Amino acid sequence: MSINDVSPAPETSPWLPPRWVVRTAWRIHRWLYRATGGRFGLRQPSPDRYGLAQLTVTGRRSGEDRSVMIGYYRDGDDIVTMAMNGWGEPEPAWWLNLQAEPLASLTLPDVTVGVTGRAATGDERARLWDRWRHFDTGLDGYATRRPNETAVVVLSPVIEV
Structure with missing residues (x-):
C-alpha cells in the first residue's frame, strides 16, 4: 500500500x-x-466532472502574487483540490506558497473569494480522497508516481467581520 492511498493501489500507474x-x-x-x-x-463542478478555478497565492520568497489553475470540487462551503503537480515528484510551488501564507484568493466562474488553505488529515483526508476517485478513476495509480503523500487541500472561505 502506498502512503498516497487509503486502499491498495493498482500494480501500474495509468499512462x-x-x-x-x-x-x-x-x-x-x-x-x-488571461487572453x-x-x-x-473556469468551470463549475458537475456531478461527474471536477470544476476549474484560479488560485492566487503569495510567493513565499518574492512576496508577489502567483496564480495557478486548479481542479476542484465543493465539500459544503469548502473547496477541495489536490497538491499533485501533474503527478510529478516535486511539490507544486503553489502548495509550498500556501503553506507559508495560508491566505489566498480563489476565482471561481461566478465569484472571487478570499480563502485559507490547509491540508486535510486523518479521516477527513481519506473521505475527500475517496470522493476524488469519483472524478478520476486512475487516482490511486497516479499517486504511486509520487514518493510522498499527495496533499488533499481544503480551501475554506474567509468570513469577513
Missing part, C-alpha cells in the same frame, strides 16, 4: 504524457484564461 506536454498544457490554459479576460478556462 501520462511526457512532463513537457503537461507543463505546456498548463501554460496554454493560463494564457487562454479571453476570464471568459475561458
Whole structure:
C-alpha cells in the first residue's frame, strides 16, 4: 500500500504524457484564461466532472502574487483540490506558497473569494480522497508516481467581520 492511498493501489500507474506536454498544457490554459479576460478556462463542478478555478497565492520568497489553475470540487462551503503537480515528484510551488501564507484568493466562474488553505488529515483526508476517485478513476495509480503523500487541500472561505 502506498502512503498516497487509503486502499491498495493498482500494480501500474495509468499512462501520462511526457512532463513537457503537461507543463505546456498548463501554460496554454493560463494564457487562454488571461487572453479571453476570464471568459475561458473556469468551470463549475458537475456531478461527474471536477470544476476549474484560479488560485492566487503569495510567493513565499518574492512576496508577489502567483496564480495557478486548479481542479476542484465543493465539500459544503469548502473547496477541495489536490497538491499533485501533474503527478510529478516535486511539490507544486503553489502548495509550498500556501503553506507559508495560508491566505489566498480563489476565482471561481461566478465569484472571487478570499480563502485559507490547509491540508486535510486523518479521516477527513481519506473521505475527500475517496470522493476524488469519483472524478478520476486512475487516482490511486497516479499517486504511486509520487514518493510522498499527495496533499488533499481544503480551501475554506474567509468570513469577513
